Amino acid sequence: MSSVVIGLLLILLGAGGFALSSSVASVVPVAVGAVLALFGRRIMTRGPSSSRIGAVLAVSAVTMIFTASAMPRLAKMVFGAVVERPGDIFVIGTTAVLCLVHVTVSIRSLIRTRSTS
Numbered sequence: 001m002s003s004v005v006i007g008l009l010l011i012l013l014g015a016g017g018f019a020l021s022s023s024v025a026s027v028v029p030v031a032v033g034a035v036l037a038l039f040g041r042r043i044m045t046r047g048p049s050s051s052r053i054g055a056v057l058a059v060s061a062v063t064m065i066f067t068a069s070a071m072p073r074l075a076k077m078v079f080g081a082v083v084e085r086p087g088d089i090f091v092i093g094t095t096a097v098l099c100l101v102h103v104t105v106s107i108r109s110l111i112r113t114r115s116t117s
Contacts, residue, residue, distance in 0.1 A: 003037065003043060003102065004041055006099075013029045021085075023091070025092055032063045032099070036056060054110065056106055069092075073089045074089050
């Protein structure tokens with residue numbers, strides 16, 4: 001369920017970012033969100049397994065790693081500094097935060113799945 005919720009949040013974030021800035025960087029959260037939502041729906045219908053949760057975890061972890069470079073600029077922006085392309089920084093930085101949350105929840109779910117089987 002968390003994959004579906006995080007996926008939908010990423011889709012909304014990317015769509016909103018694209019509507020406001022027309023930036024290509026907003027496509028990243030839409031694509032990742034669609035993958036997470038589809039995988040999450042599949043996990044909900046077929047039941048959790050280590051391989052399905054691992055696939056979702058891998059997608060989210062790779063996205064988190066590649067978008068983490070925006071975090072220092074996002075922190076500067078939050079504390080009042082002027083940054084170049086603030087819309088892109090917000091979208092990519094928020095994508096990294098959402099993926100961090102998803103990785104944390106997925107690891108807990110993976111551990112729970114492996115301990116019960």
